[in-house]
Amino acid sequence: MGKFKDILAYDETLFKDERVFDQDYIPKDFNYRDSQLEAIAVCIRPALRGGRPINARIFGPPATGKTTAVKLAFKDVEEVTDKVACVHINCQVHSSKFAVFSQIHKKVVGHAPPETGVPFPRVYEAVFKKLARNGKSLIVALDDMNYLFYDRHANEIIYDILRAYEIFPGAKTAIFSILSELEFPYKLDSKVASMFRPQEIFFQPYKYSEILDILKDRAEVGFYPGVISEDLIEKIAEYAFSNGDLRVGIEILRVSALIAEAEASRKVKLEHVEKALEKSKNLHLKNLINSLSSEELELLKILASEKENESGKVYEIFKKNTGLSYTKFYRIIEKLEGIRLIDTKFADKSGKGRTRNIFLRVDKNEIP
Numbered sequence: 001m002g003k004f005k006d007i008l009a010y011d012e013t014l015f016k017d018e019r020v021f022d023q024d025y026i027p028k029d030f031n032y033r034d035s036q037l038e039a040i041a042v043c044i045r046p047a048l049r050g051g052r053p054i055n056a057r058i059f060g061p062p063a064t065g066k067t068t069a070v071k072l073a074f075k076d077v078e079e080v081t082d083k084v085a086c087v088h089i090n091c092q093v094h095s096s097k098f099a100v101f102s103q104i105h106k107k108v109v110g111h112a113p114p115e116t117g118v119p120f121p122r123v124y125e126a127v128f129k130k131l132a133r134n135g136k137s138l139i140v141a142l143d144d145m146n147y148l149f150y151d152r153h154a155n156e157i158i159y160d161i162l163r164a165y166e167i168f169p170g171a172k173t174a175i176f177s178i179l180s181e182l183e184f185p186y187k188l189d190s191k192v193a194s195m196f197r198p199q200e201i202f203f204q205p206y207k208y209s210e211i212l213d214i215l216k217d218r219a220e221v222g223f224y225p226g227v228i229s230e231d232l233i234e235k236i237a238e239y240a241f242s243n244g245d246l247r248v249g250i251e252i253l254r255v256s257a258l259i260a261e262a263e264a265s266r267k268v269k270l271e272h273v274e275k276a277l278e279k280s281k282n283l284h285l286k287n288l289i290n291s292l293s294s295e296e297l298e299l300l301k302i303l304a305s306e307k308e309n310e311s312g313k314v315y316e317i318f319k320k321n322t323g324l325s326y327t328k329f330y331r332i333i334e335k336l337e338g339i340r341l342i343d344t345k346f347a348d349k350s351g352k353g354r355t356r357n358i359f360l361r362v363d364k365n366e367i368p
């Protein structure tokens with residue numbers, strides 16, 4: 001065999017199952033969240049008896065198991081009953097009203113509506129007629145719901161889901177909002193707010209010992225025996241705990257093993273973990289910046305140039321470079337503040353003026 005064929009054939013992997021480290025992997029052991037799962041069950045149970053499910057606000061810091069808990073609950077509900085349609089929607093991906101209802105349609109009717117040419121009321125009607133015909137209630141989990149607020153779709157979406165019974169008598173619906181913010185920082189219209197009074201289900205941060213336990217578990221199902229020592233898992237757990245982010249720990253496990261593999265090592269060593277830690281420090285920020293639109297990036301570039309901070313002046317430059325309206329500019333500011341890439345402060349501390357100063361929250365060298 002030629003040299004490259006040798007290389008290609010060499011498949012000595014440390015991973016027993018690499019999918020275990022994927023973002024959307026649902027772990028077999030999901031501990032420490034019993035009270036939250038119970039609270040979710042309380043919200044779903046009425047629907048099992050033919051009643052209306054209860055709205056819930058599921059919240060807590062990132063990587064505390066919110067998405068996993070809801071997906072697990074939905075999976076189990078669908079195994080025990082066909083009376084509840086459970087739709088989990090990733091609002092970062094599906095952030096318009098039509099996109100959200102397309103997902104609901106897909107789940108309830110069995111296929112997505114055509115992308116174009118179908119008026120919204122037809123999609124809406126198809127969903128609720130089908131639910132009525134099958135005697136089903138509907139629970140919609142709006143995961144990372146903050147993404148619905150950047151373009152202000154949230155009010156309409158919540159309204160359309162919760163007031164369905166007015167148009168389709170007997171329709172039973174609930175919303176589970178899933179958010180990483182601790183406060184509910186968004187303003188709902190008063191008519192929406194009066195319909196959406198959710199049960200609050202809090203996901204508290206994991207303790208160090210819990211993070212360690214979860215990471216050990218993950219390493220056990222993901223790696224072959226003996227690939228990584230307990231000491232190294234502890235080191236990773238400490239880092240994840242100090243960052244308050246279990247997800248980072250899982251990613252570092254994966255990357256450490258990839259680095260070890262690349263160096264043809266049969267075990268993960270301290271140096272591999274250290275390299276992985278180094279990589280991860282910038283990863284989060286890079287991902288965030290990569291996910292931005294060119295207009296959002298443009299705004300960051302203006303701030304990185306450090307010529308102006310005052311919102312009106314920043315807008316002048318922004319408008320010159322992009323041609324976008326002030327409304328659009330303002331929404332971008334709100335979004336970037338929401339994801340903590342910038343800070344804004346009123347220039348006039350008495351709060352009278354509307355002028356704000358805008359500050360970059362990250363090192364300007366990080367902006368491409």
Ligand SMILES: Nc1ncnc2c1ncn2[C@@H]1O[C@H](COP(=O)(O)OP(=O)(O)O)[C@@H](O)[C@H]1O
Nearest residue numbers: 027030031062063064065066067068214246247
């Ligand atoms: N109790 C737990 N046991 C095992 N893995 C967990 C647990 N909680 C969270 N995870 C894992 O941590 C990562 C983040 O969890 P996720 O549910 O996406 O958090 P959130 O939605 O709160 O940000 C996922 O890989 C998930 O599998």
Ligand SMILES: [Mg+2]
Nearest residue numbers: 066067068143
């Ligand atoms: Mg989540």
